[in-house]
Amino acid sequence: MSVISALRNETTSWYEASARQRIDALVDRGSLTEFVGPAARETSPHLAIFGLPTQLDDGIVVGEAALDGRAVLVAAQEGRFMGGAFGEVHGAKLVGLLRAARATRRDVLICFDTGGVRLQEANAGELAIAEIIRALVLARLAGVQVVGLIGGRAGCYGGGGLIAACCSTLIVTEQGRISVTGPEVIETNKGVEEFDSKDRAFVWRTMGGKHRYLIGGADRLVADSAAAFRAAAIGALSSPTVLDAGTLDAEQARLERRLARFGTAEDATEIWSALGIDPVDDLPALDESSFLARAGGKRESADGAR
Amino acid sequence: MERLTFTLAAAKQAGGLRQQAIIGVVASGNLEVMLERSAPSGTCTFEIETAAHGFGAVWEAVLNDFVARRAAGGLRITINDGGARPDTVALRLAQGVRLIEGDEA
Amino acid sequence: MELDDILASLFPAGHEVRVAHGRIAGHGVLRDGRRIHVVGLADGIALGVEDAASLAAQVLAIARQTDAAPILMPIDSSSQRMSRRDELLGLNEYLAHLAKSLLLAEQAGHRTIGLLYGGSAAGAFIATALATGTLVALPGAHPEVMDLPSMARVTKLSLDVLREKAKATPVFAPGLDNLARTGAVHATWDPAQPLTAQLEALLAEPAGDDARDLLGQQRQGRPKAAAIAARVVHEATRGG
Numbered sequence: 349m350s351v352i353s354a355l356r357n358e359t360t361s362w363y364e365a366s367a368r369q370r371i372d373a374l375v376d377r378g379s380l381t382e383f384v385g386p387a388a389r390e391t392s393p394h395l396a397i398f399g400l401p402t403q404l405d406d407g408i409v410v411g412e413a414a415l416d417g418r419a420v421l422v423a424a425q426e427g428r429f430m431g432g433a434f435g436e437v438h439g440a441k442l443v444g445l446l447r448a449a450r451a452t453r454r455d456v457l458i459c460f461d462t463g464g465v466r467l468q469e470a471n472a473g474e475l476a477i478a479e480i481i482r483a484l485v486l487a488r489l490a491g492v493q494v495v496g497l498i499g500g501r502a503g504c505y506g507g508g509g510l511i512a513a514c515c516s517t518l519i520v521t522e523q524g525r526i527s528v529t530g531p532e533v534i535e536t537n538k539g540v541e542e543f544d545s546k547d548r549a550f551v552w553r554t555m556g557g558k559h560r561y562l563i564g565g566a567d568r569l570v571a572d573s574a575a576a577f578r579a580a581a582i583g584a585l586s587s588p589t590v591l592d593a594g595t596l597d598a599e600q601a602r603l604e605r606r607l608a609r610f611g612t613a614e615d616a617t618e619i620w621s622a623l624g625i626d627p628v629d630d631l632p633a634l635d636e637s638s639f640l641a642r643a644g645g646k647r648e649s650a651d652g653a654r
Numbered sequence: 655m656e657r658l659t660f661t662l663a664a665a666k667q668a669g670g671l672r673q674q675a676i677i678g679v680v681a682s683g684n685l686e687v688m689l690e691r692s693a694p695s696g697t698c699t700f701e702i703e704t705a706a707h708g709f710g711a712v713w714e715a716v717l718n719d720f721v722a723r724r725a726a727g728g729l730r731i732t733i734n735d736g737g738a739r740p741d742t743v744a745l746r747l748a749q750g751v752r753l754i755e756g757d758e759a
Numbered sequence: 760m761e762l763d764d765i766l767a768s769l770f771p772a773g774h775e776v777r778v779a780h781g782r783i784a785g786h787g788v789l790r791d792g793r794r795i796h797v798v799g800l801a802d803g804i805a806l807g808v809e810d811a812a813s814l815a816a817q818v819l820a821i822a823r824q825t826d827a828a829p830i831l832m833p834i835d836s837s838s839q840r841m842s843r844r845d846e847l848l849g850l851n852e853y854l855a856h857l858a859k860s861l862l863l864a865e866q867a868g869h870r871t872i873g874l875l876y877g878g879s880a881a882g883a884f885i886a887t888a889l890a891t892g893t894l895v896a897l898p899g900a901h902p903e904v905m906d907l908p909s910m911a912r913v914t915k916l917s918l919d920v921l922r923e924k925a926k927a928t929p930v931f932a933p934g935l936d937n938l939a940r941t942g943a944v945h946a947t948w949d950p951a952q953p954l955t956a957q958l959e960a961l962l963a964e965p966a967g968d969d970a971r972d973l974l975g976q977q978r979q980g981r982p983k984a985a986a987i988a989a990r991v992v993h994e995a996t997r998g999g
Contacts, residue, residue, distance in 0.1 A: 384991055397924055440991075447988065451992065467905055467931065468930075469931055474881075474884065475975070475981070479972065485859055489863075510882060526849075527850070528839050528881075534842065534846070564849075597819060599856050600812070607812065613847065
């Protein structure tokens with residue numbers, strides 16, 4: 349890697365970058381070959397019904413590339429187009445990539461940035477997510493690593509959160525929010541007393557990357573830069589994990605232990621205190637290295653149990 | 655959605671060797687621009703889908719200005735527009751030409 | 760059809776299936792004596808962290824058994840439970856764990872069959888019915904990815920406009936027919952015929968690969984998915 353590209357990565361904010369910028373900065377310089385790229389013009393056939401503009405890649409880039417010299421498959425969702433949501437074409441590209449991963453035994457990097465199912469093509473999007481989960485799990489059972497990277501504007505919501513939790517390893521930033529039901533949807537359905545979606549600090553400590561890292565919902569917490577994601581992805585692929593019956597038995601035990609330990613907590617800060625972290629009030633404000641130093645040895649990990 | 659197409663004379667041939675470039679995102683007030691080296695030399699073609707109706711004359715003015723200032727001959731340019739302002743359109747077109755010439759955007 | 764009638768029609772030779780807290784568990788016996796594990800959701804339950812963990816534990820216990828007996832998963836749920844507590848505890852991991860457990864059991868030789876007899880929606884639908892190898896439904900089942908009023912809020916379109924658009928395409932509106940046309944539902948069973956015969960006929964078909972995208976193409980509910988996925992596979996496997 350040249351000095352110039354290293355500098356470029358160092359200063360590329362993952363949160364601010366587009367899907368194409370993220371992939372460019374993540375993989376070895378110039379190594380991406382895109383599949384069914386924008387020139388193929390495979391756009392959504394459904395958005396026109398709603399008078400909405402299409403995007404040439406339907407909001408996702410998929411292809412093959414090299415990561416530190418190793419052949420990998422990559423995908424990146426564009427969170428600014430339709431909230432990065434899964435539509436028919438968008439989803440099918442990731443389905444195809446994961447089926448190919450199993451066939452060619454290549455590891456996969458997925459840069460999530462999604463609000464979940466694209467409502468205008470909800471049935472197709474929902475089913476695509478189910479197909480993605482099946483293809484992902486079959487690839488992992490065949491020995492493929494699937495690494496999820498989460499730190500975009502749209503977070504990783506809805507079915508995206510389920511796909512993420514099927515990955516071998518999850519790399520997140522503090523901004524990388526993961527959940528099933530989004531804040532606005534909970535508030536709309538259950539009221540503002542249940543969930544105040546405008547309370548940004550509350551949203552982040554309930555769904556954000558630091559909390560997910562502390563309870564074992566994510567594996568590596570990194571700073572908001574493409575260089576940090578790149579280093580963590582290289583690290584993840586060099587320490588492979590397996591998916592088998594033992595893994596899921598361990599995950600069952602891990603998730604039951606979480607209910608037993610934290611099931612009565614009202615707020616994330618109670619969980620952090622129960623983990624033995626002290627103090628907890630300033631955790632959201634800490635930079636990554638101070639945070640990791642304070643959380644060290646106290647967090648719940650998902651090693652060998654995801 | 656409104657669909658617009660233009661074929662403009664573009665005397666200066668696009669530089670560089672890249673076959674294709676894409677820049678921008680389709681979002682409110684933003685647009686994506688894809689450039690391919692597949693138009694006849696001396697012309698630049700535009701295929702536009704835009705969420706904003708009735709701005710054909712504005713598009714034509716922006717595109718005429720673009721082909722007059724930049725080396726755009728031989729380019730087929732595809733645009734999906736989420737209702738961007740003319741200055742944003744001009745910026746993305748300029749970034750696109752720099753990209754296909756092989757420079758950083 | 761009510762769950763009791765469904766179970767009686769499925770297992771005329773007898774079954775031991777119990778429902779508690781909206782969770783279905785037990786087993787039934789086919790006419791040839793074959794055992795069928797039964798794990799599912801009843802009473803329109805919203806799937807929360809405890810429910811998902813409990814179902815997954817049952818599925819993993821079955822996966823460890825070497826009897827290769829199929830798993831039947833009757834589903835009448837609503838969506839995932841929408842609450843601060845469930846999200847705080849990482850509901851996405853619980854739902855994904857349940858889906859992974861079903862896929863593992865299937866790979867371990869236990870064919871998985873979803874039987875949608877009531878509702879299901881959103882993340883709960885993905886983690887249960889849509890994670891089975893074959894999904895069948897009974898008339899009256901009412902799956903929905905997102906309800907039309909919520910969709911109206913997000914798209915800023917009126918309910919009437921959405922209903923009008925839904926006539927032109929099965930791709931977004933709720934309902935069994937629409938989901939079936941996208942390929943999500945393999946077949947809708949006939950409640951007037953014994954369900955046990957229909958289950959036996961289904962088990963006689965080979966399970967095969969995930970062909971839901973091809974089904975959606977044939978039924979014209981998903982015009983592009985199958986071709987796009989196949990094209991990505993083709994381009995990704997060209998070189999090696």
